[in-house]
Amino acid sequence: MKLINMAMLAGSILFAAVIAGCGSSVPLNKEASTSAIRTAEDVGAPNVPTASLYLQLAKEELENAKGLAEKGDKEEAESMLTRSQADAELAIALSHGDTDKKEAIKALERVRQLRQDNQLPQETGTL
Amino acid sequence: MKNLIYLSVIAIAGLLVDCASAPPAELINARQSYQHASMSQAATLVPADLHKAQVALEIAEKSFKDDPNSFQTRDLSYVADRKSKMAEALGTTAAENAATAKANLDFQATQTQILKKTKENLVNSENEAKIKSDQLATEHQARLDADKRAAKSQAELDTLATVKEEERGLVITLSGSVLFASDKSELLPAAQDRLNHVADALLTTKERKLTVEGYTDSQGSFSYNKDLSQRRADAVRSYLISRGYPDELIIANGIGEDSPVADNATAEGRADNRRVEIIVDHAPKI
Numbered sequence: 001m002k003l004i005n006m007a008m009l010a011g012s013i014l015f016a017a018v019i020a021g022c023g024s025s026v027p028l029n030k031e032a033s034t035s036a037i038r039t040a041e042d043v044g045a046p047n048v049p050t051a052s053l054y055l056q057l058a059k060e061e062l063e064n065a066k067g068l069a070e071k072g073d074k075e076e077a078e079s080m081l082t083r084s085q086a087d088a089e090l091a092i093a094l095s096h097g098d099t100d101k102k103e104a105i106k107a108l109e110r111v112r113q114l115r116q117d118n119q120l121p122q123e124t125g126t127l
Numbered sequence: 128m129k130n131l132i133y134l135s136v137i138a139i140a141g142l143l144v145d146c147a148s149a150p151p152a153e154l155i156n157a158r159q160s161y162q163h164a165s166m167s168q169a170a171t172l173v174p175a176d177l178h179k180a181q182v183a184l185e186i187a188e189k190s191f192k193d194d195p196n197s198f199q200t201r202d203l204s205y206v207a208d209r210k211s212k213m214a215e216a217l218g219t220t221a222a223e224n225a226a227t228a229k230a231n232l233d234f235q236a237t238q239t240q241i242l243k244k245t246k247e248n249l250v251n252s253e254n255e256a257k258i259k260s261d262q263l264a265t266e267h268q269a270r271l272d273a274d275k276r277a278a279k280s281q282a283e284l285d286t287l288a289t290v291k292e293e294e295r296g297l298v299i300t301l302s303g304s305v306l307f308a309s310d311k312s313e314l315l316p317a318a319q320d321r322l323n324h325v326a327d328a329l330l331t332t333k334e335r336k337l338t339v340e341g342y343t344d345s346q347g348s349f350s351y352n353k354d355l356s357q358r359r360a361d362a363v364r365s366y367l368i369s370r371g372y373p374d375e376l377i378i379a380n381g382i383g384e385d386s387p388v389a390d391n392a393t394a395e396g397r398a399d400n401r402r403v404e405i406i407v408d409h410a411p412k413i
Contacts, residue, residue: 054209076198079198079199079202079203080202082202082203082206083202083205083206083209086205086206086209086210086213087209089209089213090209090212090213090216093213093216093217093220094216096220097216097217097219097220097223100220100223100224100227101219101220101223103223103227104223104224104226104227104230107226107227107230107231107234108226108230110230110234111230111233111234111237114234114237114238114241115237118237118241118244120237120240120241123233
């Protein structure tokens with residue numbers, strides 16, 4: 001009898017473990033990744049070719065992380081989120097770079113035009 | 128046979144080791160990206176970001192060493208790759224920002240240069256305008272002074288003698304009876320005083336050529352009158368020279384009884400005919 005009780009207890013624990021391990025979603029802290037993706041969209045990453053590529057990767061990796069979390073692979077999901085965040089941050093940097101490059105070109109053109117209008121020699125300046 | 132088995136085991140073990148230690152594609156990419164970034168402007172312009180990439184790569188390398196085939200190794204390598212790419216992008220951005228800042232400084236400097244040049248041009252224009260204006264004012268004043276002197280001379284002459292503008296010049300007529308005693312060619316003291324005024328007036332325009340002409344009435348012989356008129360003209364010429372008029376600009380002619388201006392049959396007419404004319408040439412001396 002004692003042996004039967006022991007067996008039932010072990011079975012219950014095993015069943016609970018199986019229930020807990022199979023198909024149960026684990027909580028995932030996606031804030032850093034989603035925030036970076038949102039910022040990338042706000043700074044115009046979708047309109048900058050290189051930045052839009054990394055933004056797309058970030059979104060896909062976020063979805064992958066969610067999928068992994070749903071399967072209960074929390075550790076792997078969180079690791080996947082670091083990819084998503086890294087891609088989103090790279091998209092932000094590239095968007096800023098694109099804006100700054102346009103500003104620099106505009107500033108150089110402004111100087112060139114001013115000197116031309118006033119018949120002054122042009123200074124060489126490139127990006 | 129034994130050796131062959133031994134070598135085979137070694138070879139298989141070697142292959143297994145090689146397979147186990149082959150870096151994942153993510154790590155290979157991360158290494159390349161870091162190398163690329165470290166040779167870019169990031170090294171000088173954003174060293175802190177490059178350092179972060181380096182740290183991320185070191186973590187990935189350690190993970191690879193500890194657990195070569197784990198997802199952690201792949202993900203850490205992936206993140207390291209992105210950090211290197213980001214450092215390079217930030218380096219480029221920093222260079223562009225520096226270029227923008229320099230361009231803005233250039234713009235300001237150019238504006239200052241243009242402003243300075245404009246001011247200089249303005250000052251030069253003002254100075255030139257002032258010089259021109261001063262010149263015009265001086266010339267205008269000189270003309271006014273000359274006109275004034277001429278008017279004054281004319282007015283003085285008008286009070287001392289008859290003055291007429293004729294084709295041959297400005298003709299100043301002095302009465303012979305005022306200048307000379309009858310039949311004489313020496314100037315009377317009173318005549319000298321009058322001639323002083325005439326000479327002063329003439330000296331204001333002493334660049335003009337003068338012709339002194341002596342005239343008589345018709346009494347006496349022609350040759351005598353001719354000679355008398357010449358001596359009187361010479362006397363007036365000498366006196367004007369003594370007052371400072373350039374001698375090379377004065378000639379004296381004795382006309383005699385020719386060209387009377389009045390009737391020699393009357394005493395008044397003869398008095399008018401006895402005269403000395405000083406003709407001031409129109410054209411100035413060149």
